Amino acid sequence: MELVTKISGITLRNPFMNASGVLSQTVSLLKRLQEAEVGAVVTKSITYEERKGYENPTFIKINCGYLNAMGLPNPGFREFLKELSLCRDEFKVPIIVSIAPSEPKQAREMATTFKNIASAIEINLSCPHSEKLGLEVFNDAKLTESIVKNVKDGFDKPVFCKLPPYRNEVLGIIDSLDNCDAFVVSNTIRAMKIDIKAKKPVLSNKFGGLSGKALHPISLALVFELYEKTKKPIIGVGGVESWEDAVEFFLAGASAVQVGSVLEKKGITIFKELVEGLEKYLKEERISLEELIGLAHDS
Amino acid sequence: MSYYIRGKLELKSKPLDKVAILNFNLDEDINCKPGQYIMAWIPNYGEIPLSPSFCSDKKLQLLVEDVGTTSNKFVNLELGSYAYFRGPFGNFFNLSKGNKYLLVAGGTGAAPILMAAKNLSELNVEAIVIYGGRSKNHLVFLEEFNKYLRKVYAYTEDGTFGYYGVVTKDLQSIIDSFSPDVILTTGPEMMMRKVIEISVKNKIYCEASIVRIIKCASGVCGSCVLEPLGLLTCKDGPVFNGNVLINSNFGKTMRSESGREVEIK
Numbered sequence: 001m002e003l004v005t006k007i008s009g010i011t012l013r014n015p016f017m018n019a020s021g022v023l024s025q026t027v028s029l030l031k032r033l034q035e036a037e038v039g040a041v042v043t044k045s046i047t048y049e050e051r052k053g054y055e056n057p058t059f060i061k062i063n064c065g066y067l068n069a070m071g072l073p074n075p076g077f078r079e080f081l082k083e084l085s086l087c088r089d090e091f092k093v094p095i096i097v098s099i100a101p102s103e104p105k106q107a108r109e110m111a112t113t114f115k116n117i118a119s120a121i122e123i124n125l126s127c128p129h130s131e132k133l134g135l136e137v138f139n140d141a142k143l144t145e146s147i148v149k150n151v152k153d154g155f156d157k158p159v160f161c162k163l164p165p166y167r168n169e170v171l172g173i174i175d176s177l178d179n180c181d182a183f184v185v186s187n188t189i190r191a192m193k194i195d196i197k198a199k200k201p202v203l204s205n206k207f208g209g210l211s212g213k214a215l216h217p218i219s220l221a222l223v224f225e226l227y228e229k230t231k232k233p234i235i236g237v238g239g240v241e242s243w244e245d246a247v248e249f250f251l252a253g254a255s256a257v258q259v260g261s262v263l264e265k266k267g268i269t270i271f272k273e274l275v276e277g278l279e280k281y282l283k284e285e286r287i288s289l290e291e292l293i294g295l296a297h298d299s
Numbered sequence: 300m301s302y303y304i305r306g307k308l309e310l311k312s313k314p315l316d317k318v319a320i321l322n323f324n325l326d327e328d329i330n331c332k333p334g335q336y337i338m339a340w341i342p343n344y345g346e347i348p349l350s351p352s353f354c355s356d357k358k359l360q361l362l363v364e365d366v367g368t369t370s371n372k373f374v375n376l377e378l379g380s381y382a383y384f385r386g387p388f389g390n391f392f393n394l395s396k397g398n399k400y401l402l403v404a405g406g407t408g409a410a411p412i413l414m415a416a417k418n419l420s421e422l423n424v425e426a427i428v429i430y431g432g433r434s435k436n437h438l439v440f441l442e443e444f445n446k447y448l449r450k451v452y453a454y455t456e457d458g459t460f461g462y463y464g465v466v467t468k469d470l471q472s473i474i475d476s477f478s479p480d481v482i483l484t485t486g487p488e489m490m491m492r493k494v495i496e497i498s499v500k501n502k503i504y505c506e507a508s509i510v511r512i513i514k515c516a517s518g519v520c521g522s523c524v525l526e527p528l529g530l531l532t533c534k535d536g537p538v539f540n541g542n543v544l545i546n547s548n549f550g551k552t553m554r555s556e557s558g559r560e561v562e563i564k
């Protein structure tokens with residue numbers, strides 16, 4: 001079955017991508033993803049200045065998924081651009097550059113800089129554990145609107161907004177995000193783990209983001225609801241660990257799916273598994289990917 | 300159950316100002332194979348990857364060198380204090396790849412090689428070690444190596460013990476006389492690079508346990524990348540085949556905590 005799909009005019013060889021932040025902070029890793037059959041690569045969220053990230057523990061596996069508070073480590077947008085520019089030609093799949101701006105001017109400068117490299121920009125409005133970035137930006141509706149507008153002004157290709165999994169807040173802001181071309185739903189849920197013998201929170205940042213299994217039904221519900229509220233394409237992300245989990249996202253209305261923490265369990269071969277699983281399912285159900293998208297909705 | 304396995308510091312020696320051998324009693328078992336690592340946590344300070352020199356039967360031995368915040372806290376941990384561990388993570392040395400093992404250990408990197416030496420002696424596999432350090436008191440596992448192996452070639456850079464010079468000085472002639480099937484190594488990166496080059500030149504199967512910045516320890520975050528192939532030290536490693544390493548940036552560059560490319564000195 002044909003898996004080629006389109007998001008805001010960008011053609012993908014299949015609807016699967018890595019989620020920002022997993023195996024995506026160097027060109028060597030992005031190339032490894034490309035070889036692993038992703039439809040597009042998404043970079044680590046890049047900030048204006050270099051960030052070391054938080055002290056370990058930064059990532060842990062828990063019963064219902066994973067917690068991370070990496071702290072957005074990245075070499076800063078200039079350094080990252082330099083690395084990516086040198087190897088742009090080696091990428092056959094679209095590169096989606098994720099940026100995590102904290103104010104409009106920097107957002108615009110970063111977006112402009114990646115003009116010749118990125119097929120799309122994904123704005124991280126949802127990282128739940130970094131000061132003045134991600135979710136803290138999102139919680140300021142005016143700032144969010146201005147950042148999205150500035151990115152759009154500085155970049156002539158599609159702009160995606162990556163949203164948090166919090167329904168009321170998302171529905172409250174969605175109409176003011178008219179400048180963006182697609183939604184990525186969702187980032188992690190603010191969460192915590194305490195070690196009962198150490199009697200302390202495990203993550204050095206205390207709070208982190210919950211990803212994996214427990215996030216899947218929550219992101220799924222938000223994708224479903226957004227599909228009815230907006231005409232814009234949606235990229236589903238959260239707890240996809242098998243092709244069946246991905247199919248649920250398509251049925252709910254996602255046009256593409258990103259996967260992250262499952263790499264802990266299945267490694268990079270997960271992408272092949274997703275592609276083959278979806279192909280087989282579409283064939284057995286005698287349906288095209290296009291028809292599948294949003295099929296769970298009445299009418 | 301607690302998330303981490305708690306360990307109480309029962310025994311400690313400080314062979315050097317900035318180096319400690321720490322023996323913990325664990326609340327539960329962690330079974331580490333030689334080359335594997337654990338994540339060792341002290342709340343409010345941090346968590347670091349360490350390759351134990353011993354780790355089974357609820358006992359854990361670590362050799363820690365003070366190079367920064369968390370390792371400093373470990374080196375200065377007081378008897379009776381607690382630390383917290385999870386693991387094991389990563390792959391391990393292949394101990395069934397031949398009949399004759401040559402081990403090459405440099406300085407404070409010796410811990411996993413000591414565990415390999417012990418296991419090889421239990422398996423009745425013939426093994427010898429070349430063990431080098433700056434000075435005599437840097438050869439902290441000298442006695443243990445002598446216990447498990449029939450031959451220990453010691454090297455010191457200041458000539459205070461054993462042969463005078465670096466650990467790789469007579470590697471070629473030792474290879475010629477011992478004819479090992481396998482070479483295993485840990486130590487400073489430039490030393491390992493040299494060992495690998497000599498092994499590859501002699502067409503001897505070689506494995507090295509390497510160090511990169513470990514964060515997630517799960518093959519997810521990409522911080523520990525070995526380039527240009529994009530291999531993950533935390534999961535595909537920390538033990539890599541010499542043929543992989545020789546064609547990589549090993550000994551040349553690595554990534555800093557932020558992901559910036561930095562040169563290895």
Ligand SMILES: Cc1cc2nc3c(=O)[nH]c(=O)nc-3n(C[C@H](O)[C@H](O)[C@H](O)COP(=O)(O)OP(=O)(O)OC[C@H]3O[C@@H](n4cnc5c(N)ncnc54)[C@H](O)[C@@H]3O)c2cc1C
Pocket residue numbers: 056336345347348349350351362363364365366367368369370371407410509510511512513514537
């Ligand atoms: C698989 C593996 C096994 C190791 N086994 C041992 C061991 O048995 N004994 C031992 O003393 N050391 C070992 N190390 C190195 C040890 O993990 C680092 O020295 C330690 O993490 C430094 O942390 P810090 O907080 O003390 O230093 P920091 O103040 O954080 O930094 C000091 C320097 O240490 C290095 N470093 C920092 N964080 C890490 C990290 N997360 N991973 C690797 N290097 C880092 C960097 O080069 C940094 O410049 C091992 C490393 C790895 C990857």
Ligand SMILES: Cc1cc2nc3c(=O)[nH]c(=O)nc-3n(C[C@H](O)[C@H](O)[C@H](O)COP(=O)(O)O)c2cc1C
Pocket residue numbers: 019020021022044045059066068070072098124127162186187188211212213215237238239240258259260261262515519520
């Ligand atoms: C280690 C790690 C790092 C992440 N880094 C980022 C990031 O830089 N930017 C971002 O938008 N999301 C980041 N995320 C969130 C993921 O992109 C994704 O939204 C989330 O993990 C849910 O998907 P999953 O359940 O498939 O992991 C990160 C997640 C993990 C586990």
Ligand code: FES
Pocket residue numbers: 512513514515516517518519520521522523524531532533534
């Ligand atoms: S430390 Fe995160 S991938 Fe290796």
